[in-house]
Amino acid sequence: MKIETMTQPELLQIQKSFSTKEEILEELTKCLSENGYVTDSKEFLRAVYEREHHSETGMENGLAIPHGKSKAVKKAGFAAMTLTKPLQKEAWASLNPENQVEIIFLLAIPETEAGTTHLKLLSELSTRLMDDSFVASLKSTSTAKQFYELLSENGEKASPKFAESKKFVLGITSCATGIAHTYMAAEALEKAADQKGIAIHVEKQGANGIEDRITTEMIKKADGIIFAVDTKIKDRERFAGVPYVQVKVAEPLKNSQKLLDRVLNSPDGMVDGERTENKEEINKKGFKSELMSAVMTGISYMIPLLVAAGLMLGIAKLIWILGLGMDPGLIGDVKYNNSDGLVGFLHLLDNFGNMLFKFIYPVFSMFAAYSIADRTGLIAGFAGGLFAGGLHYTFWGIEGGIPSGFLGALVLGISAGYISRFLNEKIKLSKNLNAMKPMFLIPGLSVLLIFILNLFIVDPIFGGLNKIISDGITSMSGSGKLGLSAIIAAATAFDLGGPVNKAAGAIAIGLSADKIFPLTPRVLAIVIPPLGLGLSTMIDRFVVGRRVYPQDLRVVGGTSFLLGFLAISEGAIPFMLRNPLITIPINIIGSIIGACTAVALGAVQWLPLPAVWGWPLVTHLPAYLIGLTIGVLVIALANIFVRYALLKREEAK
Structure with missing residues (x-):
């Protein structure tokens, strides 16, 4: 990969004399700002320092990789600096306490560019910096041109083969920003496994989403899995029954060989739960399986709301009847709206429980759409659920409107997912306008289409069906x-x-x-x-x-x-x-x-x-x-x- 496309000679500060981290970050941020990468230096520096507070960005071998993901970044890139004299070890907190920083890469990433080629290139930089000889060559340069030429060299390596290996280990790496540490931890595990003759496959859960996803077949063969993460593990239930070790994402950079020994010989335990299918593989099986996965996802997110709503109603009614000895049929009466004390509290708690129930269908539809289209489907799915629950009649002041109910929630939630996914795949914009797609175009168009679908198809068909049944009951x-x-x-x-x-x-x-x-x-x-x-x-x-x-x-x-x-x-x-x-x-x-x-x-x-x-x-x-x-x-x-x-x-x- 051409990592040199993410920088330019003007961003490379060679053999500089600074003694503090703050001076270095300000200088590199200034370079990024002057060359059109950052629009607001203060806002970007705030994001960088937020990342610094989360965990160390100093590594080892004199290396530091601070980074910030911010809306103040106009385009992704990095600035770099080498020092004439390494910093004191206490000047820059590092994974290796003895590390004295002398080469710094400051990565700048727009908030809206997760999953693009820019971050793939930045991840390549992170993994190449695990090569000690490459870092040594960068340190020895005396001009920005030499530094830039080294970056331009092809750093791709063939993946190691493990046909003779008797052990197979999986890994998942994920850091808070999903950028440098995610890829460096993966590289460290792969290098250590290569040295020990162990087969390994590492899934990166970073700003690009899930990369190099672990398959069901790999899970069946695995002798253990290393979770090197600072964030929640996505789809952890896939690994139920597999021996595991869980550490911070920085740990493989210090003790990757020890981690491999630990997961094979003395793991933390087995991953809990009942193993589920790999979501990506479910989607490849066909339309029916994908629909079932969407329904299951919607239900799983709806259940906590269902339980919470029921609990609120149960507590209110039990205390109302058993504690106060009052008629349960009156707990929702509007005459208690302004009541004080326990009566007023229980009346409002009961109303709160009923309010939560109104959002069962929006939550179901929202996450059914999410299962199909990921984050891009959430808003349209939520809108579809609002229609299914009849909340549009409430806000529009229409009395007697009969909503589409659970059938509408199913149809609108699933439709929202497919509509959003289709729009995400088909809308192509230039990189300068790419931020408009997830923030403006997809939610705007998908919600409009759900409105039209509900108005002309779902409400007339399923709401009409419910009305026919209601009228039949009356007759x-x-x-x-x-x-x-x-x-x-x-x-x-x-x-x-x-x-x-x-x-x-x-x-x-x-x-x-x-x-x-x-x-x-x-x-x-x-x-x-x-x-x-x-x-x-x-x-x-x-x-x-x-x-x-x-x-x-x-x-x-x-x-x-x-x-x-x-x-x-x-x-x-x-x-x-x-x-x-x-x-x-x-x-x-x-x-x-x-x-x-x-x-x-x-x-x-x-x-x-x-x-x-x-x-x-x-x-x-x-x-x-x-x-x-x-x-x-x-x-x-x-x-x-x-x-x-x-x-x-x-x-x-």
Whole structure:
């Protein structure tokens, strides 16, 4: 690579006399500014010093590589300086405490240029500086021209071959800025492995994103992995079960051979968790696998919000009922908006929990899009989720608007991902305008397209479908007792708190208020799906002898079960998003059977209290509990057997 294209002779200060780090950084920054690389010297220096505070940029062998990533950098490049006399060792903090800095490279990187050729060239500089003979030659130069000519020499080396090696080690390197240390640590590990006759493959998680990604095949063969990182490891779960050592990114520059010995002979432990597939390889398998990966990603990010929202509601309602002895149906009443003390606090906490639930679909869609298009898909995905949750009707002042719900969240989130990825791949700009693409063009165009997609397709189709179902519920309100119970239960269980569920609630509460028909099927159908799905994740291995759910849904199952007792059906939404064609019909069937059984046996509940504290208020409670138990078991067992059959069919293929 031509690293000389990242600098020019005017940026090379040779055989200078400075005694402090501050003087050197100011001089090199001045050079960068005067030659058009930096627009604001103070802002750039602030970024450089921020990096200095994070960890040492002095290395060894007289070398220092300070660097700053800032919007004050107009174009990526570097300035360099050699000193007539090395600095005192305490003048520049270094990885090697004895290091006396005498050659300095100051790297300048624009915030918007992660992933471009500029950073690849800068990473090449970082790795070439691991060559002691190359550094010695640079130190001995007496003119900027000589220094520049040395940089112009081809520094590429053939990758070492390890066909005879008996050991294979993986590595991941990542520093805070993703520039120099990331690549130098990788080079140090590769050099040490070469000397010891060990095969190694190092993945760099730097400003370019993931480079030299470790494959699933490599993971299967690995004897261990070294995490040399100052940041969170991306996709760490890929390595579950692999022996590992984790250190700071600078450690390989000092003790790379010791790290190799340590990971092979006395690792820190095994990487925790259940191994997942490599995301890049999932994407290569095809459209269906990529869609499933997107849905799984959206669910995984949505779950913490779901749990947090349920917890807020649960705490508020439990204290309201058990601590204050107040009617739970009144906790959301606007008359408490200005109340003081515990009453006002619990009222607002309950409202807060309900507000969080409004953002379940935006978070799901946002990260489903992220799975497909990475960061460029986040904003369009979030916008799609806002539409799916019906928040546009709230802000536009449209009363009675029926949102598209979970189906809209699926379609809009996935569409946002593909739209954003397409725009990112197809829009080509000159390097001077490249910053406009991720900051302006992609979010602007993708959000506009999501708006159009929702306005003309998603809302009319899926919102219209929900409206048809809602209108159908209203028209059937005069059916017989069991028929009406089945209709209300089916609609309540259909979308777990969505527009159809709410329509069923409006009809059921109206009938109850007029003393025409009790709320029994409604309150049962709220709690049966989350309890049934939660129970299925707990008993599957006892029923069919194995787990039928992946790890993430098993975690959700416990949460869903607990939220079910609090009458928060949204805990089961992740199951519905992952497998709607399995989950929705089973939810409906189980809720109908459970509700109709309870009604037929004489259970009556007139109050809108589906949570466990409302059960003692039911007339003929044993009948109510029998219907509840039957409905929960139908959903639990049906899910287990259907999912088990699908697993067996997949395995047979």
